[in-house]
Amino acid sequence: MKMASCRLCGGQAAYSIEHAKMMLCQDCFIKYYEKKIYNTIMKHGMLRGARNVAVAVSGGKDSMALLTAMSKLVPEKFPNIKLVAIHINLGIEGYSEKCQEIVKRVCEGLGVEYVIHDLLSREGYRILDLKSTPLGRRICGACGTVKRYLMNRLAYEIGADRLATGHNLDDIVELLFEFYLKGSVEDLVRVRPVSWSDNPKLVTKIKPLIELTERENTYYAMAQGIPLLDAACPLAEGSRMLRRKKLIGLIEREIPGFKHMFYKSHVKRILPRLEKTVPEPSIMECEKCGMPSLSNTCSYCKLVSRLAAQSAENST
Numbered sequence: 356m357k358m359a360s361c362r363l364c365g366g367q368a369a370y371s372i373e374h375a376k377m378m379l380c381q382d383c384f385i386k387y388y389e390k391k392i393y394n395t396i397m398k399h400g401m402l403r404g405a406r407n408v409a410v411a412v413s414g415g416k417d418s419m420a421l422l423t424a425m426s427k428l429v430p431e432k433f434p435n436i437k438l439v440a441i442h443i444n445l446g447i448e449g450y451s452e453k454c455q456e457i458v459k460r461v462c463e464g465l466g467v468e469y470v471i472h473d474l475l476s477r478e479g480y481r482i483l484d485l486k487s488t489p490l491g492r493r494i495c496g497a498c499g500t501v502k503r504y505l506m507n508r509l510a511y512e513i514g515a516d517r518l519a520t521g522h523n524l525d526d527i528v529e530l531l532f533e534f535y536l537k538g539s540v541e542d543l544v545r546v547r548p549v550s551w552s553d554n555p556k557l558v559t560k561i562k563p564l565i566e567l568t569e570r571e572n573t574y575y576a577m578a579q580g581i582p583l584l585d586a587a588c589p590l591a592e593g594s595r596m597l598r599r600k601k602l603i604g605l606i607e608r609e610i611p612g613f614k615h616m617f618y619k620s621h622v623k624r625i626l627p628r629l630e631k632t633v634p635e636p637s638i639m640e641c642e643k644c645g646m647p648s649l650s651n652t653c654s655y656c657k658l659v660s661r662l663a664a665q666s667a668e669n670s671t
């Protein structure tokens with residue numbers, strides 16, 4: 356059998372970039388991947404004027420790949436920027452310990468400062484406790500609210516002016532798919548590579564991996580020797596999100612390049628028009644926690660107050 360050769364150097368190919376119909380060796384793949392992140396950052400001006408960048412890390416391949424690539428890119432291309440990793444231990448038995456272990460190991464290996472926020476000891480509950488509340492029935496949604504809120508608050512508390520997340524192309528296409536299906540115009544307009552904010556309590560969010568697929572992130576994690584979790588989050592099993600991703604994978608097989616096309620049409624054609632017509636929501640301060648909110652009480656405080664009400668009921 357003839358070995359496939361690397362498109363760029365002619366060496367032995369190790370990875371196949373399907374949507375680009377390109378085979379690359381390990382070294383060329385690493386360069387290609389890091390270049391792609393750098394180009395995405397530059398295209399959207401993600402780090403323009405930034406001093407402190409917080410990277411939200413879960414311990415999964417995407418965010419660990421992002422952190423690893425950023426820890427190489429930042430000192431080289433943006434020497435005035437400081438990088439800090441933030442991790443939330445969600446208290447999911449048999450899973451969160453492993454995530455935290457990977458975060459520690461990778462951060463220490465890269466020499467990146469990190470903050471670990473333990474949900475149980477710092478906030479007084481674990482993710483699974485939310486399941487008994489009305490909003491927690493769709494646990495991935497509730498977990499998303501917790502992570503979005505806490506990541507922003509933690510980034511704000513350490514003085515970060517950017518919060519980078521590991522959302523990849525597959526995540527974004529899955530979101531777009533759901534929002535288009537439902538016609539949620541207000542949600543669609545928020546799906547973008549950068550969410551700029553001039554409110555100091557709302558840290559500007561950037562998604563440097565937005566044009567990289569889940570598979571490319573896995574390749575990079577493997578090529579860099581990043582320890583991979585042996586299982587996905589047990590709570591997400593059978594979720595709609597995973598079923599939609601599977602379906603999108605099937606479409607991609609029939610229409611190669613579908614994901615890239617869907618994302619690019621959204622960002623280039625649809626988003627600029629939506630931004631003109633959909634009014635920016637007015638942001639107020641949550642009366643409980645003082646953080647930015649769309650209503651008097653933020654969705655995080657609503658979620659947590661349900662939890663408190665539940666446990667008060669249980670103890671009487």
Ligand SMILES: [Zn+2]
Pocket residue numbers: 361362363364365366379380381382383384
């Ligand atoms: Zn090569």
Ligand SMILES: [Zn+2]
Pocket residue numbers: 641642643644645646648652653654655656657
């Ligand atoms: Zn609040």
